[in-house]
Amino acid sequence: MKHDFPARTRNRQSYHHGDLKRALMDAAELELAAKGFEGFSLRGVAKRADVSHGAPAHHFTDVSGLLTAIAARGYERFIAAQNRRESQAGDGPRAKLVASGLGYIDFAIENPSLFRLMFSSGRPDKSNLELTQGADAAFEKLVGHIRAITHSDPHTDAPAMTDVFAAWAVAHGLADLLIANGLSRATFLKPMSASERDEFFSEIILRAVPAIRDEP
Amino acid sequence: MKHDFPARTRNRQSYHHGDLKRALMDAAELELAAKGFEGFSLRGVAKRADVSHGAPAHHFTDVSGLLTAIAARGYERFIAAQNRRESQAGDGPRAKLVASGLGYIDFAIENPSLFRLMFSSGRPDKSNLELTQGADAAFEKLVGHIRAITHSDPHTDAPAMTDVFAAWAVAHGLADLLIANGLSRATFLKPMSASERDEFFSEIILRAVPAIRDEP
DNA sequence: CCGTTAAAATAGACAGTGTCTAGATTATCG
DNA sequence: CGATAATCTAGACACTGTCTATTTTAACGG
Numbered sequence: 105m106k107h108d109f110p111a112r113t114r115n116r117q118s119y120h121h122g123d124l125k126r127a128l129m130d131a132a133e134l135e136l137a138a139k140g141f142e143g144f145s146l147r148g149v150a151k152r153a154d155v156s157h158g159a160p161a162h163h164f165t166d167v168s169g170l171l172t173a174i175a176a177r178g179y180e181r182f183i184a185a186q187n188r189r190e191s192q193a194g195d196g197p198r199a200k201l202v203a204s205g206l207g208y209i210d211f212a213i214e215n216p217s218l219f220r221l222m223f224s225s226g227r228p229d230k231s232n233l234e235l236t237q238g239a240d241a242a243f244e245k246l247v248g249h250i251r252a253i254t255h256s257d258p259h260t261d262a263p264a265m266t267d268v269f270a271a272w273a274v275a276h277g278l279a280d281l282l283i284a285n286g287l288s289r290a291t292f293l294k295p296m297s298a299s300e301r302d303e304f305f306s307e308i309i310l311r312a313v314p315a316i317r318d319e320p
Numbered sequence: 321m322k323h324d325f326p327a328r329t330r331n332r333q334s335y336h337h338g339d340l341k342r343a344l345m346d347a348a349e350l351e352l353a354a355k356g357f358e359g360f361s362l363r364g365v366a367k368r369a370d371v372s373h374g375a376p377a378h379h380f381t382d383v384s385g386l387l388t389a390i391a392a393r394g395y396e397r398f399i400a401a402q403n404r405r406e407s408q409a410g411d412g413p414r415a416k417l418v419a420s421g422l423g424y425i426d427f428a429i430e431n432p433s434l435f436r437l438m439f440s441s442g443r444p445d446k447s448n449l450e451l452t453q454g455a456d457a458a459f460e461k462l463v464g465h466i467r468a469i470t471h472s473d474p475h476t477d478a479p480a481m482t483d484v485f486a487a488w489a490v491a492h493g494l495a496d497l498l499i500a501n502g503l504s505r506a507t508f509l510k511p512m513s514a515s516e517r518d519e520f521f522s523e524i525i526l527r528a529v530p531a532i533r534d535e536p
Numbered sequence: 537c538c539g540t541t542a543a544a545a546t547a548g549a550c551a552g553t554g555t556c557t558a559g560a561t562t563a564t565c566g
Numbered sequence: 567c568g569a570t571a572a573t574c575t576a577g578a579c580a581c582t583g584t585c586t587a588t589t590t591t592a593a594c595g596g
Contacts, residue, residue: 118591118592120545148582156546157547162543166584167584220441224436224500225436227358230501243505268506269497270524273490273494274489274528276497277494281492290484304482308482311530312524336573337574374557374575375575377554378572
């Protein structure tokens, strides 16, 4: 016998958790937001879920597996953030594109560590199906906006695909610079209110897809 | 007596290294390039420099100090990469701006981990003087390009500062997406040669600063 | 309902990490 | 030449991720 004292040192009704997988993902998001991307620890996640340090392995294999799951779920919120902005936006396809970009930036500001995990780290397993599905969905959303503006399919029309990447690069660049605090260089001109900031970003996003490409 | 065997187990002439600080920085860049940003280890750097694991602390305090120094030195190469492109470019200020952006991207592709360290990680100490000087120099370089195009000073003229951030965001977004492999979505249309890729990026960068803003 | 089997969760061990500290070695300079 | 400071070493500590044996519980076929 290895353990000569009761194993149940944790305050939980049953030995089995019931829904540990989800609980671990919730705990992992908290850990990520609290400790940041660098200080993230698998054992810290286990502590948050009030579970032994080895428990996560059974559901996620290793830390990369957990982070992959977190990143995949992140795409849902990522798309939700864009939808939120789009529903508040005006009608035209350009307005929708701009709103989508603002949602992109919203998401980065609200979840900087998760954003970095998803877009700027090699940690999630990019061959994971759920992850690639999330990324594909986000990409196709953007593709749809450009199609609505240009009336041509980016998947077969190279100039339209250029528009896709121009818009993506601008939104991504703004978001990444923002959470790296690079924009503090801009606001020293004058501190911006929320609506001023939206206006500032909107103009920059609009430049990515020149009006000349609009189809009536 | 604590050490009962000769302390000099390393194949070096003298106990003192001579130029350990520089040697550690070189080793750290190798380690960063080899193990990537995640797998970077201070002890691994010490091994590369053939020095005890505690030696780096004397020159850099801790791992953050070493990474800060690496990031600061990274700006020199970052600016050099831009200068290389600018010297090959045509005359006009727009051509110089585009070249600078292509250099931005070159740097990211050639040093992806270093790029991430500099722009997308909280690890370097941003209050460090040499680091902020490097970042400022890079920023002022861009400011100069926009000033040459618009003939107005971004530091006092808000529209010109908007141009600065538009150009910065586009270049940064393209670079960051590239090293995250996001561009693989574009090249499935057709694989691009180096010059085609330059053309592709150039067009996108140009959109950031509309021609209407040119001053003769 | 019971016994067997699979799943879920535990705690211990191991190598590796960053940082701290005491000690050993050497350069520097009055 | 001798004192002092700088440099480097090696051991310790707490922490990390992963592996393994073990315990507890759920699920399910008879």
